[in-house]
Amino acid sequence: MANPVPSACCVVFAAVVMVYAQKHSQLDTHVQYERLGTDVTMQCGAMDWDAAVTWTVNGTDIDESHLNGSRLVLRNVELTHSGQYACYEGSSWHLKYQTYLKVGTSPKEPVLMCRSNNYPKGFYCSWHLPSPTYIPNAFNITVMHGPRDLVCEKDAFPKNRCHIRYLQLFSTVKYKVTLTVTNALGRNATTITFDEFAIVKPDPPENVVAKPVSNNPRRLEVRWQNPSSWPDPESFPLKFFLRYRPLILDQWQHVSDLSIAFTEGQVVGGVVVLYRHKPAASSYLL
Incomplete structure (x- = not known):
């Protein structure tokens, strides 16, 4: 008769693995944005300050010299600090907290340009940031012709450009275009005002x-x-x-x-x- 003990051990082991995986999947991963060059402190969920914990980044253990009790302290964070951080309880390795750290900067004043190369059909506006922020940015553009709000149809490519149709030719009313950029660390904006003919610039022959x-x-x-x-x-x-x-x-x-x-x-x-x-x-x- 075969020994039933090995089978029982395998069953118990499988159950432990399933419970362990469930505990990992039950915790949502947060996204934490922090400013480049600042100090960052992460708390291990609801764990006490003096609790024994282990922190990892991208699956690699973090040295205890970076801990203040159960809290993780990162000094003068750089772009290389971005990654998946996780905190586990003592030797049981129960996952207590996890977050994805993204290090970046707030946006500087965007660069905005408008031009008509197909007059009298309309004009387009394009924009870019003078320096990268390293985190996602959202752009919002408004175009005004006097009191009227005009639609700016965004291109699929490039994404930083949109087109506006002229509703009235030879108008003496100025156009006003405002571009606002926001991300998790701040916002910035710029506005330009121009006459209809000032932006007419044909393409080369x-x-x-x-x-x-x-x-x-x-x-x-x-x-x-x-x-x-x-x-x-x-x-x-x-x-x-x-x-x-x-x-x-x-x-x-x-x-x-x-x-x-x-x-x-x-x-x-x-x-x-x-x-x-x-x-x-x-x-x-x-």
Whole structure:
């Protein structure tokens, strides 16, 4: 007959493991946010100050030199202190407390910019923080046109940008945009005010090509197209500015009016840069 003792031991052991796992799962994990460079004290649940406890971080025992009684004390916390902390009762290793520590900073004043590259359809606003906070941030943006509150439709990507449609063109009423950023350690905000035309800035010209003229290789022909994002170039024509530099010279040459004949130069070779601003020729000879 087989000895029943080993089986009984296995059954008891399995029951202990199940109870131990249940006690672990019954405690919720809290998220604790603390400011970078501060001292942090964690209490082991409802345990007395002089109770024997063991603290761990990410499953590794913490040296007793960091304990004040049953409390864990972290001095001048750094980003590397972030992690999963747990406190166990004495030698029984009953879980009494667990938390996820996240070290970070409160947000500084955000950087906000608004621009219209598809006038007269609308404009977009984008933003970012001048420095990371290392913890989650929430952004809220409000756009006002006089007393009217406008909808700012956020992009899926990038997440820090939203679009606003113009409800009235050639308006003399200013736009006011306020961006507020908050996290668990603080909040900050910035506001900009601008006129409708002040933020109009077309994208660069597209398909720019510079090549020697076939019957005059000492001259260059430059061709380009309007930016595809500019919706109505006939009603709102763009003016282009051209800047070039022969390789043998250090100074740039400028052409600010591309509608007149250009008679200077005999460009042997050079670098051509097109500037956009605000009816424009689509080709030009240098």
